[in-house]
Amino acid sequence: MLRVAVALAAMVASWGGFSRPALADEGSLDPAQPKGITTEEIIKRFATKETEFQQARDQYTYRQDVMVKTPEDDGEYHEIFDVLFDDQGKRLENVVYAPQSSLVRIQMSPEDLDDIRHRLPFVLTAQEVPEYQILYVGQQQEDELHCYVFDIAPKEIVGKKRYFQGRIWVDDRDFQIVKTYGKTVPDIRKKKGQENLFPKFTTWREQIDGKYWFPTFTKADDTLHFSGGDVQIREIVKYSDYRRFGSNVKITYDGQELHKAPDDKSKQPAPDKPQK
Numbered sequence: 001m002l003r004v005a006v007a008l009a010a011m012v013a014s015w016g017g018f019s020r021p022a023l024a025d026e027g028s029l030d031p032a033q034p035k036g037i038t039t040e041e042i043i044k045r046f047a048t049k050e051t052e053f054q055q056a057r058d059q060y061t062y063r064q065d066v067m068v069k070t071p072e073d074d075g076e077y078h079e080i081f082d083v084l085f086d087d088q089g090k091r092l093e094n095v096v097y098a099p100q101s102s103l104v105r106i107q108m109s110p111e112d113l114d115d116i117r118h119r120l121p122f123v124l125t126a127q128e129v130p131e132y133q134i135l136y137v138g139q140q141q142e143d144e145l146h147c148y149v150f151d152i153a154p155k156e157i158v159g160k161k162r163y164f165q166g167r168i169w170v171d172d173r174d175f176q177i178v179k180t181y182g183k184t185v186p187d188i189r190k191k192k193g194q195e196n197l198f199p200k201f202t203t204w205r206e207q208i209d210g211k212y213w214f215p216t217f218t219k220a221d222d223t224l225h226f227s228g229g230d231v232q233i234r235e236i237v238k239y240s241d242y243r244r245f246g247s248n249v250k251i252t253y254d255g256q257e258l259h260k261a262p263d264d265k266s267k268q269p270a271p272d273k274p275q276k
Helices: 007-015 039-057 112-118
Strands: 003-005 060-070 075-085 091-097 131-142 147-153 157-159 163-171 178-187 201-208 213-228 229-244
Touching: 039 131, 039 213, 060 112, 060 178, 131 163, 147 178, 201 229
Parallel strands: none
Antiparallel strands: 003 157, 060 075, 060 229, 075 091, 131 147, 147 163, 163 178, 178 201, 201 213, 213 229
């Protein structure tokens, strides 16, 4: 079992203070401490909301559109799949568009595909909080939202488990994560020269059904430094057509159970090809 300690201070230094691409309608970072609430209470509240968010998103159908490109050689990987439920209420994926990959310099590994499905839409639940170092860095305006900003990193990397390392923005009203910037860790380098490196990415969330901030867009534009040479990689992941699926699972929001939507299979997104 591999156990590698990860120091948050070293992470911040190595990333140059998490320098990010400039985004419209983003305010400057204010290092002032929160007023009327402690950082520990903020972490506790958003972790509770993230736990509720994860349970709720597991009861939604949606479409995920994944595009990965290497601009230097016009390589491209494209996949569109719907996350649905079968007649027994079991969650499944239905691939609706998946042409043959034309990537040459890189290949999509099982870790890449798993990250795209489960870690680009990063969730930090109450159960996972003890696994991370969480450092309050200030407050920042993101469009119309006022956010608390935290840098996070795994305390240690255990076995083959994968983690998120980067920065999160927490809405100061709903106490939900509305944006993440960072990368999945660790990068994988094997003795036989095999390398599996992962780009830095930003994921934005939008409020769905007036309750939960679900991921809707992920973007990565990074250069991966392989031993055989650098490779520029661009990724776009779109999440759309969120629809509540009726089930027997109890979902709560602010401590109250949400009413279940009726089973309406007609509301599941119909497969189609993307517009060129």
